[in-house]
Amino acid sequence: xxxxxxxxxxxxxxxxxxxxxxxxxxxxxxxxxxxxxxxxxxxxxxxxxxxxxxxxxxxxxxxxxxxxxxxxxxxxxxxxxxxxxxxxxxxxxxxxxxxxxxx
Amino acid sequence: xxxxxxxxxxxxxxxxxxxxxxxxxxxxxxxxxxxxxxxxxxxxxxxxxxxxxxxxxxxxxxxxxxxxxxxxxxxxxxxxxxxxxxxxxxxxxxxxxxxxxxxxxxxxxxxxxxxxxxxxxxxxxxxxxxxxxxxxxxxxxxxxxxxxxxxxxxxxxxxxxxxxxxxxxxxxxxxxxxxxxxxxxxxxxxxxxxxxxxxxxxxxxxxxxxxxx
Numbered sequence: 367x368x369x370x371x372x373x374x375x376x377x378x379x380x381x382x383x384x385x386x387x388x389x390x391x392x393x394x395x396x397x398x399x400x401x402x403x404x405x406x407x408x409x410x411x412x413x414x415x416x417x418x419x420x421x422x423x424x425x426x427x428x429x430x431x432x433x434x435x436x437x438x439x440x441x442x443x444x445x446x447x448x449x450x451x452x453x454x455x456x457x458x459x460x461x462x463x464x465x466x467x468x469x
Numbered sequence: 470x471x472x473x474x475x476x477x478x479x480x481x482x483x484x485x486x487x488x489x490x491x492x493x494x495x496x497x498x499x500x501x502x503x504x505x506x507x508x509x510x511x512x513x514x515x516x517x518x519x520x521x522x523x524x525x526x527x528x529x530x531x532x533x534x535x536x537x538x539x540x541x542x543x544x545x546x547x548x549x550x551x552x553x554x555x556x557x558x559x560x561x562x563x564x565x566x567x568x569x570x571x572x573x574x575x576x577x578x579x580x581x582x583x584x585x586x587x588x589x590x591x592x593x594x595x596x597x598x599x600x601x602x603x604x605x606x607x608x609x610x611x612x613x614x615x616x617x618x619x620x621x622x623x624x625x626x627x628x629x630x631x632x633x634x635x636x637x638x639x640x641x642x643x644x645x646x647x648x649x650x651x652x653x654x655x656x657x658x659x660x661x662x663x664x665x666x667x668x669x670x671x672x673x674x675x676x677x678x679x680x681x682x
Contacts, residue, residue, distance in 0.1 A: 378552070378555065382548075385548040388544045388547075392541060396680070399533075399676065400680075408680075408681055412676035413681075415676070420673070423547065423665055423672065427665045428665045428666075434493075436493065437493065440500055441499070441500065441503070444504060444507075448503060448511065452514070459515065459519075467519075
């Protein structure tokens with residue numbers, strides 16, 4: 367796209383396959399969360415599946431796979447900054463002197 | 470690319486240039502959305518680690534079946550949004566309008582399910598912060614903290630669904646008038662990106678609130 371002026375049109379077939387995969391992942395996340403117990407890894411399983419779904423939506427429905435690289439960079443950067451926010455907050459909390467909260 | 474049916478603004482080289490620039494603007498806007506929701510997600514993860522019992526107890530009152538139903542409704546709406554763009558690109562006005570209408574309908578179903586969930590919680594007194602007057606199990610105080618996060622995150626997301634429905638209605642009416650074709654469909658594309666982001670946020674909200682909790 368861009369220079370040659372061609373908009374990449376993803377075929378309907380691909381969209382339907384992606385949709386089927388998204389529904390499949392939704393059923394999988396419910397089945398693993400409700401039917402199985404991975405202990406403290408429960409949230410790892412749930413968020414791994416959610417991330418896989420997010421990648422499908424971004425790559426195909428939002429056509430990032432075929433679009434200009436700058437869009438990928440923009441979105442990756444925003445997730446990186448959320449990650450930074452998380453890391454700095456956790457780093458702060460983990461290195462504090464423990465106080466008993468009344469909450 | 471031909472500009473037969475759409476005259477780009479004078480500060481762009483071409484219709485293609487205008488399209489790419491508009492799309493980049495939408496992506497930058499989506500970045501600010503991710504940062505806004507990102508703050509809430511980070512807050513939720515941190516507080517649920519500090520007070521795990523509060524979050525486990527609070528999440529017990531959520532019905533994962535309604536959450537799963539809404540996930541499937543939103544995923545379907547994302548598919549019909551994609552189809553709406555596809556048919557706008559292929560000059561098929563009828564099918565474009567139909568798919569955009571189904572997308573709005575899915576948004577309405579989502580909000581209806583949310584309405585039932587909210588009224589149920591309000592009825593039970595499962596409210597944020599100091600307004601919480603639901604059941605208080607032994608040894609756990611301030612379950613209202615959980616509902617502050619619940620209502621803030623789902624409420625902000627719900628506002629986005631409503632805004633998205635309004636925007637889709639706007640492009641639907643323009644599609645109905647035959648304003649879009651293979652040379653010009655930028656507004657449908659932009660609104661579509663916004664709608665997918667709303668779906669994307671729900672993809673993470675669903676396991677966070679309803680499954681892991």
